[in-house]
Amino acid sequence: MVNGMKLEDLLMEIEAKKGELVELTRRLIQIPSENKPPMGYEKEAQEYWAEKQRELGLTVDLFTPDEVPDITQHPAYLKGRIYEDRPNVVSKLKGCGGGKSIILTGHMDTSPKEPLPWGIHGPFGGDLEDGKIYGRGGFDMKGGLAASYMAVKAIVDAGIRLKGDVYLESVVDEEYGGANGTLACRLKGYEADAAILTECSCLAICPATRGDKNWKITLKGTPGMPYTGELPTNPVYGMAKIIQALRNYEEIRNEKTRRHPLYVEDPNPLPVLIKKLKAGEVEPHGALGIPIDCWLLVGPQVYPGTSEEEFDREFFSFMEAVVNTDPELRRNPPTYESMFRYVEPTEIDRNHPIVKQVEKAFTLVTGKPAVVKGAPFPCDAFIFNKYSKTPVLVFGPGGANAHAPDEYVYVEDLLTLTKTLAASIVEWCETA
Structure with missing residues (x-):
């Protein structure tokens, strides 16, 4: 039971919000947020994202990486990037105390729309066809951000009170070896007992990245x-x-x-x-x-x-x-x-409690055993494991054509991801 509600009922509520999940993913795709070093153009998407968090009643923090004191002196800081009008967004659903905390993290920046031409689906249309949402960043990784938000929204809408804090984090400048956005969040003090990075893992639970x-x-x-x-x-x-x-x-x-x-x-x-x-x-x-x-x-x-x-x-x-x-x-x-x-490549223990928690939630949601393996890509996960106290795993939706024309993400994977995240949160953070 979750505050008088069965967990199965919460998952049914998320199923009922499928259309909202789809429209949110489409809207994020429709707001370009291309990374073109040394500049990036995430501002409009991040401001939209911050407003969505406020609508949910979360406390919201917007800050550019270069506003964090001494970040440019940090050994992991990648020099040569410009951060004018490139805010990170971190929001918090405060728990009532006594439970474990969690960060749901991801990046808002995308690779450029090039190479052109795209097929019948343009890079920023967010077209929905045959169970796929097309557009730049849908797979890498705006779909993951949308699922994270909808998992928290379902918990809030259901009136579930958590003991532990939940953070929603959307960073800038991950592409092209960035990671300064993620580093800025760690240096500003955003830590938790665990983090889930909703990069495009095709629903595999990944304690390691190359x-x-x-x-x-x-x-x-x-x-x-x-x-x-x-x-x-x-x-x-x-x-x-x-x-x-x-x-x-x-x-x-x-x-x-x-x-x-x-x-x-x-x-x-x-x-x-x-x-x-x-x-x-x-x-x-x-x-x-x-x-x-x-x-x-x-x-x-x-x-x-x-x-x-x-x-x-x-x-x-x-x-x-x-x-x-x-x-x-x-x-x-x-x-x-x-x-x-x-x-840097990175990993946490295959048997870490957050890995076991997401495995359990995935099986509850799908009725299938989870696939646990290494992520087939590098990303900014190493910033968590090396430069903070927060262990991170990668768990995100399936799709195809990241960094290529006709990128898409699967709708059903987004739904499974949302349900698994919600189930993981309520058990990890515990209910009051």
Whole structure:
């Protein structure tokens, strides 16, 4: 019983609010909040989000990351970002005391709407079709934010009084290795007994996330056309060899690296993702000729427990061997530039009480055993586990096409997520 109401009745109330959940997710998608470093454009969405919390009777705190004292001196602060008109939003449903507290956290910023074109569904339409909500950020991760809000709203609307405090947190600047928004919340003192990050985990409960580091690898060329008989250096040929080597690197790592227990079933647990590639003038009227340079952006991912020093040592040892065994690359070696930050891998114990709590709630809601595994992506979860007292797990909805055209999130997953969060909250925080 929950304040005289059966938990099953609360879940039925959430089922009845399905339409409201869908419309809230659509509305969030319809307010663009693209991150385009060093700037971001989350203000309108965050102000809308703050007003929704106020309507629910929650206390609301809006603050930009750079308003937090001494944040720029923190070792985890990523320099070079601009935070004018980019507020975090943290709201609180205060408990009456004696119960455990929880933070439901997520990021409002999204990747840009590019690459274009999108299909029949535009990036900011929030179109609903065949049980999917389309638009930039629906999957990553406005659907998760909407589910968190609706879980708390269902509890408030039902008149359920909790012992522990519940925080709803929406941060800016998570994309592109950001994490300063999440860091600002921790440094401002927002802590709890546990946190749930509703990133897009396809309803898997994830006590661990991978890490990554992005490198820009550049080869220089002899630009122009060889009209006088010279023998120019074309960097594209050398880069083709590096690309093949990076593909081999992925295979070698997956074959030889001892698998982390939470990634045993992952078909590609240590991906090496080539994310960008450029050579020559890409504008339609750019000069035709051998490119002045060719570069790519690659982001190898790593298991929890891997330090940045260990990763750098492995990566450069491999690349040094590639260069030293190829005459062309020895004559024209690549340069390397670290981009963004080392997004650290992180994990909490597989048997941590918050993991067990969400597992129990998921089974109650669905009648199925929960899938517990490592998240197949890096994110800002490491800020919680390394720089605060609040342990965090990742648990969010399913969908597809994150950072790509025609991104979408499943409506039924949002509903399951909302119910599971609500059931977790009332048991974790306890009722008065």
